[in-house]
Amino acid sequence: MKVILKETIDTLGIVGSECNVAPGYARNYLLPQGKAIESTPQNKKIIEQARAKFDLQIAKERKIAEEMAEKIQKVECTIKAKVHEETRLYGSITTHDIKASLNDQDITIERRSILLTEPIKETGEYKVPVRLYKDVEPEITIKVVPDEEA
Secondary structure, three states, X not given: OEEEEOOOEOOOEOOOOEEXXXXXXXXXXXXXXXXXXXXXXXXXXXXXXXXXXXXXXXXHHHHHHHHHHHHHHOOEEEEEEOEEOOOEEEEEEXXXXXXXXXXXXXXXXXXXXXXXXXXXXXXXXXXXXXXXXXXXOXXXXXXXXXXXXX
């Protein structure tokens, strides 16, 4: 089913783009949530008229993402974890732990925006990319240190 997006969705595209999705996804999620409209000639005309508004919205979203990227690039998260055998962790550091550490520093981002390919299982320093917007992916520094209280 062809739909026209009314807002940017990471997995589908940007505002105003036409994309092909499964009928159930459109019928049960995109259309009722107001995230998309069905692609018809009338709706295409309406979207073309609103194209300038969408372009302005895209520019604004990108500017906000780039400003946040500058702020996030300087962030360094230190996460304490229980350790055995000098550097090996008992558990692992996941996106939940990174998000919690960022929240402690008054930085709010979605957990799914943290692009951790696999959980961190050893102490050390890691660079983890964060997707704020399409093509805007700053890296944050994660330091995993042993928890001395354990």
